[in-house]
Amino acid sequence: MSHPKEQTEDELAPTETEGYKVGQSKTVAELAALDQEDESLQRWKASLGLGTSAGSGGSKKVVLKTLFLQSPTLPKQITIDLTQSPAELAKLKKEPLTIKEGVEYSVGITFTVENEIVSGLKYLQVVKRTGITVDKTEAMLGSYGPQEAAYTKVFASEESPSGMLARSGGYVVRSRVIDDDKHVWLDFEWGFKLGKEW
Template sequence: MSHAHEVTEDDLIPSETENYKITPSKTLAELTALDKEDESLQRWKQSLGLNPGGGANGPKKVVLKSLFLISPTLLNQINIDLTRPPAELAKLKKEPMIIKEGVEYSVGITFVVENEIVSGLKYLQVVKRAGLTVDKTEAMLGSYGPQAEAYTKIFASEESPSGMLARSGAYVVRSRVVDDDKHVWLDFEWGFKLGKEW
C-alpha cells in the first residue's frame, strides 16, 4: 500500500528563527525564588500564576482538550474532543467531517497547562489531497504558566476551497502541537470533505 497520501514528519518540521537561542528551562520553584526581596516583582509573578508552593507537583504537562472550527455561516462550532482515546481519534481520518465550500472559517484549540511553565508552543497543520500538500499552517500559541482553567487560541480565518473539483475526494489533515524543547504534545490525523452545505 502506498503512503503517498500520508502527511510525513518532514511536512511538520517547525520553522526556526535565525539567531534565536532557547534558554534553559527553570522550574516554578526556581523562578519564584529569584529576586525574593523585590515585593512588586513577587506580586507580578503571582499575577502570572507563579506562586511559591502553588501545587506544582510533577513534570510540565500540556493537556489538549479540543480542536474546533467556527464560521459565521455555521450555527454550532464543529468540535473534536482531543481527550478521547487514540483509537477513537484515529477514526476521524476514515470518517471525514463535512466543511462547507467557499466560506470563511477559523480553527481554534483549547488546552490546559499543568505543573510548570511551557514555552514556545506552536500549532502545526498540514492538509493533503491526493498526495499533494494544499495547505500548511504554523501558528505560534505562545508561552503559558500552569492554571486549572483552559487556554483558548483561535487562528487567523481562511476561506475553504470551492467548486466541483474541490468537492471531489477527501482531504487528510495532520495536526501537531510542539514546544521550544521539541516535545510533541499532540499529533493526530483527521479528514474532511467539502460539501455544498455543512
C-alpha cells in the same frame, strides 16, 4: 528518493529562527523565588500562575482538550475532543467532517498546562489531498504557566475552497503541537470534505 512519511515529518517540523537559542529551563518554584522584594514583579508572576497549586511538583505537561472550527456561517462550532483514546481519534480520518465551501472559518485549540512552564508552543497543520500538500499552517501558541483553567487560542481565519472540483474527494489533515524542547504534545490525523452546506 524520500518516502511520503519522511516528507510529512519535514513539513511538520517547526521553522527555526536563526540565532534563537532556547533559554535555560527553570522550575516554577525557582522562578517564584526570584526577586522576592519586588512587589510588582510578584503580582505579575501571580498573574502568570507562578506559585499556584497548579504549578506544584511533577514534570511539565500540556493536556490538549479540543480542536474546533468556527465560522460566522456555522450555527454551532464543530469540536473534536482531543482527550479521546488514540483509537477513537484515528476514526476521524475515515469519518471526515463536512466544511461548507467558500466560507470564512477559523481553527482553534484549547489546552491546559500542568506543573511547570511550557515555552514556545506551536501548532502545525498539513492538509493533503490525494497525497499532495495543498495547505500548511504554522501558528505560535506561545509560552504558558500552569493553571487549572484551559487556555484557548484561535488561529487566523481562512476561506475554504469552493467549486465542484474542490468538493470531489476528501482531505487529510495532520495536526501537531510541539514546544521549544521539541516535545510533541499532539500528533494525529483527521479528515474533512467540502460540501454546499455545513
